[in-house]
Amino acid sequence: MSINRIFQFGAINAYLVQEDDGLTLVDTLMKGGHKRILAAAEMLGAPIVRIALTHAHGDHIGSLDKLAAALPGVEVLISGRDARLLVKDRTMDPGEPAAKLRGGYPGARTAPTATFGAGDRIGSLEVHAAPGHTPGQVAFLDPRDGTLYCADSYSTLGGMATSAKPNPRFPLVALATWHRPTALASARAMRALDPARLAPGHGRVVEAPGAEMDRAIARGA
Ligand SMILES: [Zn+2]
Secondary structure (H helix, E strand, C coil): CCCEEEEECCCEEEEEEEECCEEEEECCCCCCCHHHHHHHHHHHCCCEEEEECCCCCHHHHCCHHHHHHHCCCCEEEEEHHHHHHHCCCCCCCCCCCCCCCCCCCCCCCCCCCEEECCCCEECCEEEEECCCCCCCCEEEEECCCCEEEEECCEECCCCCEECCCCCCCCCHHHHCCCCHHHHHHHHHHHHHCCCCEEEECCCCCEECCHHHHHHHHHHHC
16 A cells, blocks of 8 residues: 655654545644645545544644544544543553653643554554553554554654654654653564554654664664
8 A cells, every 4th residue: 555644844744544434644743734634635535534643742633623623523533541641631640650741742622532542443553552752652553554653653754763762863752752661662562563664753654664673772772
């Protein structure tokens, strides 16, 4: 399948995934990104029927309210854990590492229509837990073509990196990361899925990413 990446400021990605019943939008860019997302869906000639959020940071949920207003009846889905951050509830779960939440959590007025957890399916996409960058971050694996929408568990801007250690050429993802040891464990879990293609929240899409992921894990450890 072809991949449909929409990007903003050359640095922030959202994706449109084709399904039989329409399009799943993975993340929403920052505020102001709704127009280019709606235009991309129009080019594909299909409606956006669901919005699946990887995590609650502002550069992934920023255009959610505008899109929900433009797409009546759209499903809005996020992990149960990051749903709390979407309403700016910054309390920690019992047993979570006592680390500071980092990065911007602007919240949204739009409430999720449902929440999901690891092992659930959203259309064709499998939900995989990828915590660390945020407490409830997830990745989505499309088993039809092996594309892993890995959120910010990896960034490819300025070279492939995990979020466990700042990449000097694009440190923002690691600097916005809640708990780096958990992020490194998630980077390893993503590698174990052996994706055919890596589609990150920031940077280019990488085909056959295994060797680059291995090097990024080694650098992040
Ligand atoms: Zn993020």
